[in-house]
Amino acid sequence: MNQKILVTGGAGFIGGNFVQYMVEKYPDYDIYNLDLLTYAGDLTKHKEIENNSNYHFLKADIADHKAINELFGTYKFDYVIHFAAESHVDRSITNPEIFVQTNVLGTQVLLDAAKNIGVTKFVHVSTDEVYGELDFDPATFFTEETPIQPNSPYSASKASSDLLVRAYHETFNLPINITRCSNNYGPYHFPEKLIPLTISRVLNDQKVPVYGDGKNIRDWLHVIDHCAAIDLVMHEGDNGEVYNVGGHNEKTNLEVVKTIINTLDKSEDLIEYVKDRLGHDKRYAIDPSKLEKLGWQPTYTFETGIAQTIKWYLDNKDWWERIISGEYQNYFEKQYSK
Numbered sequence: 057m058n059q060k061i062l063v064t065g066g067a068g069f070i071g072g073n074f075v076q077y078m079v080e081k082y083p084d085y086d087i088y089n090l091d092l093l094t095y096a097g098d099l100t101k102h103k104e105i106e107n108n109s110n111y112h113f114l115k116a117d118i119a120d121h122k123a124i125n126e127l128f129g130t131y132k133f134d135y136v137i138h139f140a141a142e143s144h145v146d147r148s149i150t151n152p153e154i155f156v157q158t159n160v161l162g163t164q165v166l167l168d169a170a171k172n173i174g175v176t177k178f179v180h181v182s183t184d185e186v187y188g189e190l191d192f193d194p195a196t197f198f199t200e201e202t203p204i205q206p207n208s209p210y211s212a213s214k215a216s217s218d219l220l221v222r223a224y225h226e227t228f229n230l231p232i233n234i235t236r237c238s239n240n241y242g243p244y245h246f247p248e249k250l251i252p253l254t255i256s257r258v259l260n261d262q263k264v265p266v267y268g269d270g271k272n273i274r275d276w277l278h279v280i281d282h283c284a285a286i287d288l289v290m291h292e293g294d295n296g297e298v299y300n301v302g303g304h305n306e307k308t309n310l311e312v313v314k315t316i317i318n319t320l321d322k323s324e325d326l327i328e329y330v331k332d333r334l335g336h337d338k339r340y341a342i343d344p345s346k347l348e349k350l351g352w353q354p355t356y357t358f359e360t361g362i363a364q365t366i367k368w369y370l371d372n373k374d375w376w377e378r379i380i381s382g383e384y385q386n387y388f389e390k391q392y393s394k
């Protein structure tokens with residue numbers, strides 16, 4: 057019988073890319089995309105796979121205990137790859153409650169359901185932000201042994217969910233892996249995040265808001281390299297282990313924004329320095345050597361990945377123009393008028 061893979065959050069950015077990657081790579085697996093379709097979820101991205109016989113969509117809230125247990129009872133999933141979350145740091149500063157509801161309670165509900173049916177593996181997709189921040193010493197990196205020290209309500213909710221996943225492994229022997237990836241970018245990235253926000257605004261000749269002095273550093277990874285890492289961990293990861301995911305692509309925010317402006321042949325005058333994010337982490341940088349030993353290598357450098365991504369946004373204006381013309385307008389005005 058085909059393996060049944062439950063992908064939560066498969067209508068979002070990374071989960072959506074992962075669903076497409078899996079549907080195409082594994083015709084013998086049944087891929088179940090479970091998503092609540094919040095503001096960040098969108099099914100139009102799956103036009104090309106929605107009629108494939110190995111793709112299925114289930115609409116549900118991961119924090120709805122009854123609905124989730126019924127679905128697990130009906131489908132008896134073999135794997136759970138858990139992406140669904142509230143994912144934007146700025147929104148967690150203005151409205152933290154939903155982050156606890158979805159990221160913490162939702163993860164616990166899924167863990168319980170997975171325990172009850174006895175899955176082969178539960179892969180929890182987490183973030184390097186649970187480690188807190190690094191200073192600007194380029195010789196320092198987050199390893200899997202770095203203490204958990206989250207600074208934002210978003211990262212605190214992700215860290216809490218990581219601890220629950222770990223506890224279900226220790227207490228109930230649930231087979232798990234936790235992945236902690238650096239900042240992703242690529243196709244279908246929601247334009248509230250720095251890279252798609254910059255590309256969409258520069259293409260419309262609008263100012264790009266840069267927080268503080270623009271010198272904060274993020275470690276960027278193309279989303280397809282993240283998908284390949286999760287594919288590897290799901291199949292080969294040692295039970296109970298945490299794997300950091302990152303490709304050594306550290307850039308200041310200003311470097312990222314200037315690269316996009318220059319690639320699009322626009323003026324750097326579009327940069328507008330705005331009030332800093334509260335609790336803004338200085339620097340993230342991943343040591344991915346544990347995952348590399350498992351057999352993973354990224355395929356994109358930042359330079360090749362950002363060129364591919366900019367081209368994708370040029371070729372897919374319909375997708376992001378529809379998003380930024382809706383409720384997003386209210387979000388943007390509120391967020392940047394502070």
Ligand code: NAD
Nearest residue numbers: 065067068069070092093094096097117118140141143240
């Ligand atoms: P996203 O915001 O683009 O997508 C989240 C998806 O989850 C959406 O489709 C949304 O509808 C769905 N969702 C939200 N609440 C739900 C609920 N209660 N029930 C069911 N579905 C719900 O997020 P993303 O950027 O694709 O991130 C996916 C995961 O990867 C998150 O867990 C995030 O913490 C993690 N992560 C993200 C990054 C990054 O750079 N974006 C890096 C490392 C880890």
Ligand code: TDX
Nearest residue numbers: 143144145183185239248249250251265266267272309
């Ligand atoms: O308008 C902006 N101006 C700006 O200067 C925005 C939206 C962001 N920034 C800065 C803040 C960060 O230093 O750019 C950097 C990147 O910001 P985001 O795109 O919001 O990402 P970040 O906060 O680093 O978190 C992302 O990576 C880790 C994802 O949103 C998380 O889900 C993931 O866990």
